[in-house]
Structure formats: C-alpha cells, structure tokens
Amino acid sequence: MEYRTVLTTCTYCGCGCGLYLEVMDGRLVGTIPCKTNPVNEGKLCVKGWNVHEFVQSPKRLTRPLLRKNRELTPVSWDEALDFTAARLREIKEAHGSDSIAFLASAKVTNEENYLIQKFARAAVGTNNVDHCARL
C-alpha cells in the first residue's frame, strides 16, 4: 500500500485554491484544502472539495469524436482537425471572423490557453475568447 499527498492547485476556477490530493496505490481518493495557502487559507468550495473525482471519471473524453449521421463516432486526430479547420474557414468566409467564438478550459495548462487565444486572434481574427474560469 502506497499513500502520498500531492500539493496542487484547484482547476475549477480562476481563484487557484491550494489543495492536497490524496493518492493511494496510484488512485486519487480524496482532497484536502491546504491550510497555509494564502489564497484559500484552508477553505474550499463544493467544487474544489470534489476535484479528485473528475480526474478518474469514466465520462472523460479520451479521443476526438465527430458527429456523423447524428451519432458521435470516434475518429482520428487528422480527420477531426481537418474537419474543424475546413468548417471554421467556411464559416469565417461566409459570416465573418466575429461569427466564431472560442471557449477555453481551466483544466488545461496556461500555455494551451495562451495558444487558443493566439489562434483566435491571429488565425481567425476575433476577440471572442472566453473561459470557464472567468468567475
């Protein structure tokens, strides 16, 4: 039996509460708020308290899905990216850049979020960028 605690930051919103994840034999089993963290001072909200649950959720998407004949079907990354690029170009040409918006996620890294806003502004030409952590 192996048990350890890992200091990390809550990914649910922009506050960035510090917390410890309890790891037991390679599985996350619990969340403990970090008492000394100056952001949350040992407190968490209901989302933060359950942050260990989504990581191992069987509902997580692990591969790209494309809706074909009204049904989501697993496809390769190449196919998914080609389809997305083609449709984005079509929409941009037909309705203009501002008809497209980009939603980023709190559960990816800062660098990935930088990339998506760069893509939105430089490649597509819109400022319509939003984020689930913009509380």
Next chain:
Amino acid sequence: MDDKIKMKVQELLQSGKIKGFLGLRERHGQVGPYLFTDGDDLEGLVVGDRFKPGDSRYPLNKQLMKITRGDPSGCYGVLVRGCDERGLKTLFGSGQIKSEQVVPVGIACPQDLADACECLKPYPDERVAGEAAEPRSFATVAKVEAMELDERFRLWLAEFSKCIKCYGCRNICPMCYCSECTLENKDFGDIGSLPAENPVFHLTRAIHMAGRCIDCGLCNEVCPADIPLRTLYKKIADIVEEEFHCRPGYGSPETPPGLNIRGEELKH
C-alpha cells in the same frame, strides 16, 4: 518540539515498529499531511505551528482511517494533539480503526491555542513533546445561552444564511465516516439546491455530531463563511454529557460511550 518528535519518529521507524508515520511536512512553502516511511528522511517534519500555534492542523485521523483500511495488517504512527487523541479513542470504540494498528505520537498544545479553542483537554495522555496547558471552559456556548430565545434564533438564522453548502464541515470532519450521509439524502433535505435549508441543514448535522464530536474545531476553520459551527457542536457535546453522562473521547478507549440505555433511570 520538532526535534523531539523527529527523534521519536526516527526511533519508531528504524525499529520497524511502524510502517509509516502520518504527520505534517513543510515543502514547497506549504504545510500539509504526509506519510513518512523512511526514518533517515524526515526533512520538513513539522507539528503545525507555523506562524501561530495550530494554524496548520489537518484531519490526520481521517487519512489514517483510509491508510489502515488500505493496509489492514500494517501499523502506523500518527501525530496527535489532545483533540486527535480523543478522536482516535472514539474511532477505536466505534470500530473504524483498530487500536493495534496505531502508535500515537503526542504533542501538547501551547496555551494560546488552548485558549482560542476553549479546549477542555489541550494535551494527549501520552505526549512526546510540549507542556500540558491549562484547560478552558466553553465561553462561546455560555455567551449564546445568555441570550433570549428569539435573539438566539435570529443569531443562528443569520449565521446559517451565510452557508454556501460546500459540505466542507462534513468533509474535513475526522469523525464523519458514514458511507451514506443524511445531508445527501433526498428524503431528508433538498439536496443540490441553494441556499441550504435554514436552520435545519445545520441542525441535522449538529444532531449527528452527538456522541461523535471531539471538539477539534476543524469545521470552524474550514468554513468559507465563518459560521461558528464549533459553538453549536460544543453545545451538542454538553447535551450528550447531560443525557448520557459521557463525553466522546474523554473516557478510556475500551469503553464505548454509554449507549446501553436499558435499565438506566429515565428522568422523563
């Protein structure tokens, strides 16, 4: 204080008596719970008095419960204060942890902390470090009791209305070990709706603390809305003492709380 604990833990780990020591470690600028398994590497072991006494206490018993369940044959050391020891005794009594799986390493709380906690016993029976501080009585409870009935109702209503229903008080509580919780049962409350039913949500939790609450005060510390839950649970402990003539954690670990009520003289 840290050095005495370190020496004791090192001795325990090197003798092979315990497989690990659940304590606190300061690392990356933060203090958090950590399971030490190597007697030669106790770097960062602290007792949780960082900037002021007891500012980084954690529900170590709750984690110990997980560890001993994951490894039912192993024996583990754990850092205990007076409240943690009371918790351990109660958990032994209710069969949540086996006493032969635990080696407590006790520290006494400084007087400042005992005052702030209004602790009835700010030290464990067996301690490795620290001087036993003077116990304090429940002044916060007396203050509420001095109020008129409707004044008390308004006070608690105002306090409970701040609740954001994070369930933190239950999640941090080292004595909350039920696998199914009444607070998440749709027959007993409107789960998933905000605000929490006032005052019944908190009164339900309070009545469930009867015979369990060992007055560690972690619920108070974890509450994002600063609801004085500890005062409510202190009162519940008082009520249990009046009704059952025992206070959870203060007796010997072998005698579980006096729940055998048959034959007892009833006052009603």
Next chain:
Amino acid sequence: MQYPPNLRVVRVMCSGMVSPDLILRVLSKGADGVLVVGCHLGECHYLEGNLMAAKRVAMLKKLLAFSGIDPGRLRVDWLSSAEAPTFVRVATEFIEEIRALGPSPLRVKA
C-alpha cells in the same frame, strides 16, 4: 371522542425509529410542532425503542432551545393503544400549547 383535526398522524413501527432528522425535516417543512407518542416505558416490543426515543427527543429539545426554537414545539408522551381518551387529551393539550406559542419561526422567517 375526537382529536383535533389539525393533527396529522404519521404511523411508524416504533417510536425508536423517529429519528431527529425526521423531526427536523417536519419542522423545516412547516409544521408548528411535533408530538412523538410511543408505548409506555418498559413495555417496548423491541425492548428499548421508546427509551431511545426518549433520549433522542430530550437531546433534540435541548438543541432546539440552543438554536432559538421553543422546545415546547416538541413533545413526547407514552401511551398504549388502549388509551384513546388519553391520546385525545394529550393531543388537545399539545395543540393548545402550540396555539399559544404561535406559528413556527421556521415558517414565518421568510
């Protein structure tokens, strides 16, 4: 012989299964008072059900008082099923007590 019509009877197997959660739930849902009636002490079919009820009600009464709700809104009494006139008297008395206390503060707070 009639008991007051504003009393809603909920039958349970034993007063020992009336958990404080249920009483709190009822108060939260707008009841002005709760009357718990069990068998005579010492005559429990399940040996100690009503003794448990006695302790639970006593504890809940004290908690209610501490949180500012009149403990008179909760009453416990011991009756056998052969004592209909006593039940009527207890129920009428209780309803009168509650009427004197007025509507529950949990109901009028909003």
